[in-house]
Amino acid sequence: MxxxxxxxxxxxxxxxxxxxxxxxxxxxxxxxxxxKIEQTEDLCIDAAINCPVNAIEINDY
Ligand code: SF4
Structure with a gap:
């Protein structure tokens, strides 16, 4: 990710x-x-969903 x-x-x-x-x-x-991304992927997604200006980009690969 x-x-x-x-x-x-x-x-x-x-x-x-x-x-x-x-x-x-x-x-x-x-x-x-x-x-620390790999150990906390679900929380990275939560953070992206909750960012008020959609500034967190997540790419699965
Ligand atoms: S605006 Fe910036 S600091 Fe606030 S949740 Fe989004 S990425 Fe994080």
């Missing part, structure tokens, strides 16, 4: 609350810790 944050992120922090292992806020934008 690939997880990325688009430029339209507004830094609300919701993703970092839902999945703190993968998402963190730096300079008012979410960043992704790719090392």
């Amino acid at each position: 690939l997880v990325s944050v688009l430029d339209k992120c507004v830094g609300c922090g919701a993703c970092a609350i839902i999945n703190p292992e993968v998402f963190d806020i730096r300079d008012l934008k979410a960043i992704v810790n790719t090392d």
Whole structure:
């Protein structure tokens, strides 16, 4: 699974609350810790669903 944050992120922090292992806020934008995606895929999807501006992109491959 690939997880990325688009430029339209507004830094609300919701993703970092839902999945703190993968998402963190730096300079008012979410960043992704790719090392933890595999163990927390369901929470990555939850974060994407709950992002208020649809800034989290998930690609299965
Ligand atoms: S939930 Fe969306 S808008 Fe909020 S910090 Fe995360 S990626 Fe950015």
